[in-house]
Amino acid sequence: MSDLSNNSIPRGFKFGAVKAALKASGRPDFALIVADVPASAAAAFTSNRVIAAPLIVDKEHLSATGGRVRVAAINAGNANCAAGEPGLRAARATCEAIAKEFGCREQEVFPSSTGIIGVPLPAEKLIAVLPELAASLGSDSDRFSEAAHAILTTDLVEKMAFARLELKGGDRTAREVRIAAFGKGSGMIYPQLVPHATMLVYVLTDAAIDPAVLDGYLRAAVDVSFNRISVDGDTSTNDTVLLLASGASGVTIGEGDPAFEAALIDVCNSLARQIVADGEGASHVVELRIAGAASDADALLIARAIAHSPLVKTAWAGSDPNWGRLAAAIGYSGAQVDPARFDIRFGNLQICKDGGRAPEFDEAAAHEYISQHEFSISIDLHVGHGSCVFWTTDLTAQYIHINADYST
């Protein structure tokens, strides 16, 4: 991991953001990532069957180009979803105008939208500010963070992650490869990407990687990062992760490079945890470590049942060590469970042993432990060798206020 600086931004990309008057707040809401030349691209999208217009367009475009993207165009304030034909026309019109502005093919434009569902996107607002946006582009860290800021909706903070590593390319010369990512997401976060929310994530590298190889790296990284988080269990219609490789480092990477794979997973994991930590109304960030399940799939069933249980999540909000709610969620998860054998630990505190209250259970200590902002819960099923790690939040009155307060 490295921090935001001009030296952490992958070479071969420019960034920019402007105000297109989509956000009621009047804040910047339209960002571009522009590759100097068409970049190698791999993407993962929501598994929701109702998907937003830009995702339909993205899939067409990636298929038409064989995985090449010149411009990623991201607007906040409107999800352009469930907006019928007008929504699709708006997405296409935006791509057409961007292609004209940058002298590329329309199919090399990758649009993304996030915000309210069911309201047609006013493409004309985006198109009107394109010249201003094009003029503002830059490859420095300030432009990068402006883009990261513009795509936020209910997020309280920007989410960014970086990695730098020395890799030898085809000519055996060690050169620096950079990976940088930014993303957004706070509510409607339970990305189930195929290979996952409205979570939007853009991961950039200056390595040179073939699109098919890039796709393999992306799927592996997404599966252990964005597919392991949930804020509210609501899988969005717009979730998108885009990985672009510019090649500007001069380092070519083939399949199975362990250092690149590890660095990419680190960046994705960092961003995934930042999204959970900024979950709507969240006052606790919880790591779930499931072990001893019949299979990894069973371990995930248990993690998801716990992460989506309103009773468990409200207990966390109150730092209530009511582990019986965890036992209930374990039981209805659908996973294979021996009710007389499962153990629960809060950090290093044994809470439940063999399906019952542990002899050393100390309610005050348990309460103190889960009063921390971040804590870890370990569950061992003792039925097999399946395991997983999952990150989620509590459910607070603030979440309700954020999502229920409505003014006509």
Next chain:
Amino acid sequence: MSDLSNNSIPRGFKFGAVKAALKASGRPDFALIVADVPASAAAAFTSNRVIAAPLIVDKEHLSATGGRVRVAAINAGNANCAAGEPGLRAARATCEAIAKEFGCREQEVFPSSTGIIGVPLPAEKLIAVLPELAASLGSDSDRFSEAAHAILTTDLVEKMAFARLELKGGDRTAREVRIAAFGKGSGMIYPQLVPHATMLVYVLTDAAIDPAVLDGYLRAAVDVSFNRISVDGDTSTNDTVLLLASGASGVTIGEGDPAFEAALIDVCNSLARQIVADGEGASHVVELRIAGAASDADALLIARAIAHSPLVKTAWAGSDPNWGRLAAAIGYSGAQVDPARFDIRFGNLQICKDGGRAPEFDEAAAHEYISQHEFSISIDLHVGHGSCVFWTTDLTAQYIHINADYST
């Protein structure tokens, strides 16, 4: 439907309730239903794989007696779940003491518990008050409602339902048959009975019905009532529905009696809706009518996804007509969906047409409609003939307070 009166209580049963000091409030927390002679019995239990000690005992007992119950014993304040061997011993000790008190077989006692999970049941408290409880029994409506009151936990009101019908028995003489039910449940309500919470429901009739036949009636009624409700999506470890038939009316009922079946469903439906209406923190009761799904199972997938979406439920809490959240839940439900064809109505108001905002969508009218305490949402998928009706609640800050407020 009829109301609570001495004439609405099925003959052949007595009721009573006392304080056993399990509830911290000191309110009555131990109730009995005692059949004059062993009653024909059918039961449905939670599908949770972690089940409470009394359910383990109930299954053994019903199996041993072939479906006969003399005494149903229900305590609130402690769920006797995840309490290991001590929990099982406590349930058995209670049954043994009750059998002795009433001169019946231990296997003719049907125990139920509701309350906190993970704390062994103090059986000695129940056993100590048995003589007082036995002395208080009566067959009148006051005793019935005292029993209904004692089993409540976070419930705000008692839940009762009644039906009376004229049926001809084997001797062709029309006689009155009564059905009465009481139950509890407010949180951890998403009963998935095999054939469903901690919902506890006791349905009584004075018809004479063979246990195997009774089981068929119960399964059919449960499937369209208690298996069609959710407050929070948390399936309890203790959910139980017990149907007892005393035979005291003199009317014998065989398989497939449409009048009895309809009356039983009416009673179960009434109780199921009362449970939803008293859902923890609920400020809105919502009926979901799903039609045009590929199958009934698909319709249920959609109803459940909506009923369990925190974003949909918080929007309802704010009377926010944000139907895009409904569209997202429809999309991730797992059901077959054509994103360009589904329609959504709030009552008679067309909200979404062909997957997009309806031309006649009137936000103010939609907001006004769902500002009502009870409202109905209809969704037509236009892909098949599957349908279902489902009842649920909104998710409010009050729900969070009820479940998060913890004092050491």
